[in-house]
Each structure stands twice: as C-alpha cells, then as structure tokens.
Amino acid sequence: MNATRSTQDLQAADAAHFLHPFTDFQGLARKGSRIITRADNIYLWDSEGHQILDAMSGLWCVNVGYGQQALVDAAARQMQQLPFYNAFFQTATPPAIELAELLSQVTPPQFQHVFFTGSGSEGNDTVVRMVRRYWQVLGQPQRQVIISRHNAYHGSTMAGASLGGMSGMHEQGGLPIPNIVHIDQPYWVQHGRQMTPAEFGIVAARWLEERILAIGPDKVAAFIGEPVQGAGGVIIPPETYWPEVQRICDKYGILLVSDEVICGFGRTGHWFGCERFGFRPDLMTFAKGVTSGYIPLGGVMVGERVARVLIDQGGEFEHGFTYSGHPVACAVALANIRLIQQQRLVEHVHDDVGPYLAKAFESLAEHALVGTAETCGLMGALLLVKDKATLTPFDPAVSIGMVCRGHCFANGLIMRAVGDRMIIAPPLVITRAQIDEMVALIRRCLDLTLADARSAGWL
Numbered sequence: 001m002n003a004t005r006s007t008q009d010l011q012a013a014d015a016a017h018f019l020h021p022f023t024d025f026q027g028l029a030r031k032g033s034r035i036i037t038r039a040d041n042i043y044l045w046d047s048e049g050h051q052i053l054d055a056m057s058g059l060w061c062v063n064v065g066y067g068q069q070a071l072v073d074a075a076a077r078q079m080q081q082l083p084f085y086n087a088f089f090q091t092a093t094p095p096a097i098e099l100a101e102l103l104s105q106v107t108p109p110q111f112q113h114v115f116f117t118g119s120g121s122e123g124n125d126t127v128v129r130m131v132r133r134y135w136q137v138l139g140q141p142q143r144q145v146i147i148s149r150h151n152a153y154h155g156s157t158m159a160g161a162s163l164g165g166m167s168g169m170h171e172q173g174g175l176p177i178p179n180i181v182h183i184d185q186p187y188w189v190q191h192g193r194q195m196t197p198a199e200f201g202i203v204a205a206r207w208l209e210e211r212i213l214a215i216g217p218d219k220v221a222a223f224i225g226e227p228v229q230g231a232g233g234v235i236i237p238p239e240t241y242w243p244e245v246q247r248i249c250d251k252y253g254i255l256l257v258s259d260e261v262i263c264g265f266g267r268t269g270h271w272f273g274c275e276r277f278g279f280r281p282d283l284m285t286f287a288k289g290v291t292s293g294y295i296p297l298g299g300v301m302v303g304e305r306v307a308r309v310l311i312d313q314g315g316e317f318e319h320g321f322t323y324s325g326h327p328v329a330c331a332v333a334l335a336n337i338r339l340i341q342q343q344r345l346v347e348h349v350h351d352d353v354g355p356y357l358a359k360a361f362e363s364l365a366e367h368a369l370v371g372t373a374e375t376c377g378l379m380g381a382l383l384l385v386k387d388k389a390t391l392t393p394f395d396p397a398v399s400i401g402m403v404c405r406g407h408c409f410a411n412g413l414i415m416r417a418v419g420d421r422m423i424i425a426p427p428l429v430i431t432r433a434q435i436d437e438m439v440a441l442i443r444r445c446l447d448l449t450l451a452d453a454r455s456a457g458w459l
C-alpha cells in the first residue's frame with residue numbers, strides 16, 4: 001500500500017482524517033506528518049528513505065529493538081490458533097496463563113498475581129479501582145486519597161491523567177478526578193540546589209509525609225510514582241528518595257504503587273525500577289516494554305498483601321476489559337520476555353551499555369549548552385542551559401529544546417525535548433558502537449543548537 005502512495009498523498013489523507021494524540025491538529029496538518037514506513041534494530045526509515053536512529057525506542061517501549069522475528073512468529077502462530085478469547089466467563093487461554101506465571105517469576109517475590117489490561121493507562125485505572133476496593137474490603141472505605149507527584153505521567157484516561165501531574169492535561173477536561181492529590185517531584189535542579197542531592201532526596205520524600213498528615217493518615221489509600229519519571233523529562237531521584245518513601249508508606253500503612261510502564265523490563269539495568277532504587281511496592285503497573293510495543297498490552301502486578309485480601313475476602317471484583325489477557329498480546333509478551341532472558345538484555349544494560357552510556361554522557365556534560373547530564377540504565381537527559389556555572393535557563397520564549405529537537409530530526413536522530421531537557425531511552429539491544437554513533441549525532445545537534453543560540457543572541 002505504502003509503495004504505491006506518495007508521501008504527499010499520505011500526508012494529505014493524514015491531515016484530512018487522522019487526529020493524532022497529544023498534537024496541535026492544525027499545526028500538524030499545515031506541516032505534514034513524517035511517515036515512518038519500516039524499522040530494524042535501532043533504526044527507522046521514513047517514506048522518503050531517510051534512515052533515523054531511534055533513541056526513544058518508539059515511545060519508550062521497543063526494548064528488544066525492531067525486527068525481532070520471534071515476536072512476529074509468536075503473534076502469527078497465536079492468531080492462527082486462537083486470535084481471541086476473553087477471560088470473563090470463567091475461561092482462560094494458554095498464553096495468558098503462561099504469561100501470568102512467567103511474570104510472577106521475573107517480578108520481585110511479593111508478586112504472584114497479575115491483572116491484565118490493554119495499556120498502561122488502563123493499568124493505572126485498575127490501580128485506582130483496586131486500592132480503593134482493597135480498603136473497602138478491609139472496612140476502611142474512607143481511605144480514598146491517592147497521592148501522586150506534579151510532573152508525573154500515568155497515562156491519558158480520566159484516572160491516568162488525574163494521577164499524572166501534567167498541568168496541561170488537568171486544564172483540559174476538569175481533572176483531576178476527586179481524591180487524587182499531588183506533591184512536588186524530586187527534581188533537584190528545580191527544588192533542591194541549596195542542598196546535596198542526598199539531603200534533598202529525604203526532604204522531597206518528607207513532602208509525602210507532610211501531605212499524609214495534612215490529609216489524615218486514615219484517609220490515604222496509596223502513593224504512586226514512577227521510579228524515574230519518564231515523560232516528565234527523565235527525572236532521576238536522589239538515591240535517598242525511594243527508601244524514605246518506603247519508610248513513610250510503611251509507617252502509615254499506605255499502599256505503595258510503582259508505575260513501571262517505562263522502568264520495567266530492563267530499562268534501568270534491573271528487571272524493574274523498584275529493584276534499582278531499593279523499594280518494595282504493593283502494586284506495580286506495567287505496559288510498553290512487556291511486549292516491546294509490538295502489540296498493546298498492560299497490566300498490574302498485585303502483591304500478596306493486596307491479592308490475599310481481594311482473593312480471600314473480596315468476592316467479585318467488578319472490573320475488567322474485553323482485552324484483559326488477550327491471547328495474541330500475551331503470546332507476544334511471552335516471546336518478548338523470553339528473548340530478554342535469552343539475550344541477557346538486563347545484564348547487557350546493567351554491566352555493559354548502561355555504564356558505557358553514563359561515561360558518554362559525562363563527556364557531553366562538558367558541552368557549553370549542557371547544564372546537567374544524567375543517566376539511569378538506558379535512560380538519559382541533558383538539561384540545556386544558558387549558563388553552565390549557574391544553571392541559568394534560556395528565555396522560555398526561545399524553546400531551546402524544540403530548536404535542538406529540530407536539528408535532531410534533520411540529522412537522522414530521534415531525541416525528545418521535554419522543556420529544556422533533551423531525553424533518550426534507546427532500545428536495550430543497542431551496542432557500544434551504536435552508542436558512539438548516537439552520541440556523535442547528539443553532539444552535532446548540540447553544536448548546531450549552540451550556533452543558533454550564538455547567532456540569534458540568546459546567550
């Protein structure tokens with residue numbers, strides 16, 4: 001189909017009919033979409049034949065890289081054998097059962113049960129339903145409040161966007177829904193520069209305790225956070241943050257929820273981000289990397305504390321989706337997780353390419369535009385600043401991140417801009433040589449951005 005239609009023709013049809021997510025419809029229609037037509041390993045090709053290094057793994061999800069035949073075969077086999085059956089009517093399919101079993105093996109030991117959804121957002125909706133149901137079954141229905149963070153991302157459904165802390169999303173549609181509140185994020189550059197990061201981590205965690213006490217501990221159901229905030233700009237918390245959050249949740253008996261949609265399945269150099277940061281969640285949302293994005297799937301790992309109550313005392317849990325445990329999605333997830341195991345991709349990130357990327361980012365930190373350069377496993381962020389010594393930002397009107405992103409696009413590199421933070425999360429299969437190639441492209445784009453800043457007088 002693509003072969004017979006020109007880029008222009010596709011762009012016209014796109015503009016005429018396709019409303020893209022998180023997009024200024026009119027702006028895009030005027031400019032025209034970039035049409036991606038194929039991919040292999042860490043590279044994409046557009047309809048004009050340009051090769052692009054995908055340093056964002058699609059949308060944080062293609063952990064095993066593109067073109068993995070084992071996942072394609074798993075989908076094709078399952079589609080032929082049984083393309084769909086549901087799990088509502090006291091039925092199950094082998095792939096869903098086997099995936100539930102395998103997930104209980106690769107997740108931390110407190111997780112022996114899973115609830116499947118179609119996406120990360122539905123996973124977080126399920127979290128809201130489930131934590132409130134848990135407290136209701138325990139005879140504490142007044143425990144309704146879920147505490148999250150500003151600048152968190154937990155998806156785009158009503159509950160997901162409410163849990164998230166994106167002000168732009170809250171402004172559209174009367175969000176957040178009731179009983180979801182937000183504390184500040186553990187972002188040292190924004191909130192903690194008068195302290196060491198270790199001191200700041202404790203301070204930021206104590207914001208949780210202050211909020212719990214302000215609300216009343218008997219009204220708080222759960223705290224939810226991404227181990228590392230992804231869409232918020234790869235905000236990597238100080239090492240002291242999560243252990244202190246854990247201590248506070250334990251102290252007040254509040255459920256701790258880790259949104260592992262990005263951090264899960266090897267991204268941080270551990271199977272799950274909570275293992276990297278040393279905390280023990282009661283619930284864990286996953287999606288994206290569970291299938292490496294080859295097909296949609298999400299879910300919630302339910303720790304024994306919650307599972308025992310729901311199973312032993314809860315009766316029917318009035319919640320579920322048509323595609324909860326979709327056999328094709330589960331078959332692809334099984335193939336994906338087995339591939340991660342066989343290729344030892346978590347170890348590859350932990351021992352090899354993660355440290356290698358960290359070193360490369362140390363060298364990027366010397367660039368005149370870069371204020372901070374941080375990585376966690378295969379996530380990285382460069383903060384672009386006007387003055388390195390003082391971390392003084394550019395005038396927001398300049399949109400320096402968008403300028404840099406424009407150069408990335410033009411130079412065959414997908415890197416994302418979140419405000420002034422340039423972020424990456426490449427496929428876990430990336431090699432050292434490919435990291436060198438990616439970093440050379442990043443450096444070139446930083447140089448081009450710096451040249452723009454100098455000639456436009458932004459510095």
Ligand SMILES: *Cc1c(COP(=O)(O)O)cnc(C)c1O
Nearest residue numbers: 119120121153154155261262287
């Ligand atoms: C992407 C994302 C979600 C939402 O997942 P969808 O599959 O887009 O619904 C939730 N939480 C985090 C941390 C995410 O990055």
